[in-house]
Amino acid sequence: MDTSYSIKPxxxxxxxxxxxxxEKNIRVALAAYLEGMGCRVLTVATAGAAxxxxxxxxxxxxxxxxxxxxxxxxxxxxxxxxxxxxxxxVMITAYATIDTAVAAIKRGARDxxxxxxxxxxxxxxxxxxxxxxxxxxxxxxxxxxxxEAVPEVILATASVKMQATLDLVEKVAPTExxxxxxxxxxxxxxxxxxxxxTQSRRAGGPFVLVSxxxxxxxxxxxxxxxxxxxxxxxxxxxxxxxxxxxHGGTLFLDEVSExxxxxxxxxxxxxxxxxxxxxxxxxxxxxxxxxxxxTNRNLEEEVKAGRFREDLFFxxxxxxxxxxxxxxxxxxxxxxARRFLDFFARQTRRPTPELSSSAxxxxxxxxxxxxxxxxxxxxxxxxxxxxxQVIEPGAFPENIASQISAAxxxxxxxxxxxxxxxxxxxxxxxxxxxxxxxxxxxxxxxTLWRRRKKYDEES
Ligand SMILES: Nc1ncnc2c1ncn2[C@@H]1O[C@H](COP(=O)(O)OP(=O)(O)OP(=O)(O)O)[C@@H](O)[C@H]1O
Numbered sequence: 001m002d003t004s005y006s007i008k009p010x011x012x013x014x015x016x017x018x019x020x021x022x023e024k025n026i027r028v029a030l031a032a033y034l035e036g037m038g039c040r041v042l043t044v045a046t047a048g049a050a051x052x053x054x055x056x057x058x059x060x061x062x063x064x065x066x067x068x069x070x071x072x073x074x075x076x077x078x079x080x081x082x083x084x085x086x087x088x089x090v091m092i093t094a095y096a097t098i099d100t101a102v103a104a105i106k107r108g109a110r111d112x113x114x115x116x117x118x119x120x121x122x123x124x125x126x127x128x129x130x131x132x133x134x135x136x137x138x139x140x141x142x143x144x145x146x147x148e149a150v151p152e153v154i155l156a157t158a159s160v161k162m163q164a165t166l167d168l169v170e171k172v173a174p175t176e177x178x179x180x181x182x183x184x185x186x187x188x189x190x191x192x193x194x195x196x197x198t199q200s201r202r203a204g205g206p207f208v209l210v211s212x213x214x215x216x217x218x219x220x221x222x223x224x225x226x227x228x229x230x231x232x233x234x235x236x237x238x239x240x241x242x243x244x245x246x247h248g249g250t251l252f253l254d255e256v257s258e259x260x261x262x263x264x265x266x267x268x269x270x271x272x273x274x275x276x277x278x279x280x281x282x283x284x285x286x287x288x289x290x291x292x293x294x295t296n297r298n299l300e301e302e303v304k305a306g307r308f309r310e311d312l313f314f315x316x317x318x319x320x321x322x323x324x325x326x327x328x329x330x331x332x333x334x335x336x337a338r339r340f341l342d343f344f345a346r347q348t349r350r351p352t353p354e355l356s357s358s359a360x361x362x363x364x365x366x367x368x369x370x371x372x373x374x375x376x377x378x379x380x381x382x383x384x385x386x387x388x389q390v391i392e393p394g395a396f397p398e399n400i401a402s403q404i405s406a407a408x409x410x411x412x413x414x415x416x417x418x419x420x421x422x423x424x425x426x427x428x429x430x431x432x433x434x435x436x437x438x439x440x441x442x443x444x445x446x447t448l449w450r451r452r453k454k455y456d457e458e459s
Pocket of ligand 1: 153154183184185186187188189190191296372374376
């Protein structure tokens with residue numbers, strides 16, 4: 001997923017903490033306490049060591065002594081923040097005065113605490129920061145979804161392969177069966193999962209997404225099952241998990257292969273018995289969800305390699321639906337490109353531009369490793385960068401624009417079969433029915449159908 005995004009992805013548990021103090025006793029005591037809370041701690045005695053530690057590691061939090069031997073903590077503070085602007089700095093001092101506290105906060109410290117620090121004070125700082133980072137992460141996920149929000153799901157297709165996929169989706173949607181969606185990144189697994197939900201009897205209930213790989217094991221467990229206050233660092237109050245939030249609806253587990261073996265066991269129990277406990281809680285809760293899972297890995301191989309439980313695989317895989325990559329449904333590229341252009345044109349209140357034939361050529365010749373997501377991004381970029389009403393290859397990134405030369409030209413060094421194939425695929429791409437394409441090509445529809453099937457299978 002694209003990360004060009006205003007809020008930096010925060011680190012998740014465990015918190016990385018830097019302790020900067022020239023008194024060994026303080027360093028040792030603070031480190032022991034922080035480690036006891038599950039933090040990863042590095043202690044340093046000098047400003048130089050602190051700066052070089054920050055340059056090499058992404059710390060979340062620093063405890064900074066106000067009076068270091070060679071430099072004041074107040075002087076060091078802006079230097080630390082210039083290396084890592086997201087660092088939360090807590091000034092600590094045995095000589096607390098209101099003036100220095102104000103100065104520290106003005107320079108960017110998050111907190112100011114008098115020595116000796118009590119365990120309760122340290123816990124308060126750590127829990128508060130863990131919760132804030134967790135909120136950042138949730139905001140980041142939401143913003144990423146908003147940024148990618150699908151204006152309108154495009155379910156039209158001219159591809160035999162994709163049509164077979166959509167037929168299967170339509171068949172299983174109204175049932176309660178678990179569905180496993182397979183497909184490369186950006187092929188639309190999330191879009192199809194949401195569509196499955198809207199076509200199901202659960203459409204009036206919630207659709208809840210859990211993106212498995214973005215979270216550490218502990219955080220994912222808490223995200224799924226919820227937790228009670230005190231279950232781990234940062235668990236400052238009881239919280240329901242996404243499982244409960246999905247009650248009566250659909251739970252979408254994206255990139256399910258990334259779930260650790262420990263969590264897989266819990267998930268299996270939930271699927272088998274519809275029961276689970278929040279982290280740190282004895283009470284057993286019941287939940288009614290339909291699970292749709294997705295992966296871009298070969299789960300059977302993960303099972304063979306011992307990384308994925310076979311019984312969980314069978315539970316999730318009641319029906320398997322493969323979504324073809326865009327390069328295997330090239331005939332859809334022009335239609336999808338135009339639909340995205342139309343969407344972005346409406347958003348920017350411009351008339352929808354056309355694609356020149358060389359622009360179309362470039363799009364059709366490119367391999368689209370990022371699939372529909374990449375096509376959508378390329379169309380959005382073209383709308384921003386290309387003011388004219390006819391989009392030319394120059395509106396596309398260089399790796400796509402340069403594809404035109406790879407397309408076969410009449411009279412070039414190409415076999416008849418390559419020209420035949422390219423011509424058929426392009427005519428199919430710009431026409432709306434098979435009959436219309438067959439008419440242009442001067443062959444009957446059944447011959448064209450067979451050729452298209454063959455090309456689909458070869459690609
Ligand atoms: N059928 C579709 N109609 C409209 N837009 C689509 C469609 N399929 C995919 N997209 C676009 O591509 C983006 C990626 O789709 P989606 O997140 O569903 O893919 P994915 O296969 O789940 O990808 P990943 O594995 O990276 O999570 C969507 O946000 C949307 O912009």
